[in-house]
Amino acid sequence: MHESLIAYIRRHSVSPLTEAEIEMIKDTFIPKKIRKRQYFLQEGQVCRYAAFLVKGAMRQYTIDDKGMEHIVRLFVEDWWPTDRLSWMRQTPSEYNIDAWEDSDVLLLSIADYQNRLMSIPAIAETTIHNYERFVIETQKRVASIGLSADERYAELAKMYPEFLQRFPQHIIASYLGIAKETLSRLRGSVARK
Amino acid sequence: MHESLIAYIRRHSVSPLTEAEIEMIKDTFIPKKIRKRQYFLQEGQVCRYAAFLVKGAMRQYTIDDKGMEHIVRLFVEDWWPTDRLSWMRQTPSEYNIDAWEDSDVLLLSIADYQNRLMSIPAIAETTIHNYERFVIETQKRVASIGLSADERYAELAKMYPEFLQRFPQHIIASYLGIAKETLSRLRGSVARK
């Protein structure tokens, strides 16, 4: 379970991990299973833990006054399903996060991060990498505002093709901010070429 | 010139600044004037400096194949007009940043940040605050994808009313991802109530 986290850290840092550090990491991250449709975080709650997604697929979204879900982010293996703001400040979140597939995650509290892990060089480097990844993702997303439906779909297919495999179309549509019927037609016309 | 930066740091940190630290900060940030319409960063360039905006107004945008500008972010006093990714990694940027009003900025290279400032507690805390602010801004923005034009405008008017004062409507429209005529009509109908 922790192996894939260790591998992830190794991939995204240059400082080597000592045995003691690996033990520390294994002791600190708490394994947990989240079943399909089960909440990891609900609007109004504080995001007590950052999660590393070992296996599964999850989604972050808001619900509007008409009860419609608006997907904000999607997560598969090696992503961090977390409301970063709520986690860092321990303030109530505006978002819901739940599992779309049965998922295995590793949990990390902000206190444990700061007191036990932050000082490990490889962890600090990985944190920076996570931050950069978040910036890339959201900047791209913001830049896509004002593009047409098909352009946004093409963007997503290029950047995160794995999402198209793992999530049903109505979720992808919500992520893109278009109606599921529009996405269906759009895919039809793309396939026709 | 540096006073407003010092004040900004004080406002967003808890650790006090020593005299020596203040001197260090003043020595490190390089003042620069940027005239209206002048580029601070162009697509393809590396963002060598992070900028603290002391006075003025700036914008970050992409240009599509039809030559249209798509505003990604806007900046006024106390914001940091910077392509964070390009700055952190020293890789070519995909964005343009230029001044919309004549502006005064304070420049900071990543090397100076890491070697001279990062270890100052108040600076480290301010960095975290900047990061949180960025997360708030972009998450809100992403969540607004899929809202209608008037809802997006209302969001912006609530979150950053100062932008509406400082930038002309066609820029606000581009920021929102709608046509300037649509924004004009929308404002008309809002005012009518």
Place this chain on the structure above:
DNA sequence: CGCGGGTTTGATGATGCTCAAGCCCGGTGG
């Protein structure tokens, strides 16, 4: 077999874009 979740297809209409014209206002130069 029937059910539920997901996808497709079609018809209709709203939303918002494009193009074009006119207006307002401040600045510049004759």
Place this chain on the structure above:
DNA sequence: CCACCGGGCTTGAGCATCATCAAACCCGCG
């Protein structure tokens, strides 16, 4: 002092895109 210009804002008409609503279909599963 006035004419003109440019940038920004408004307004209108026509049209494209996309949302909505509704029905049918598909398929895995109890």
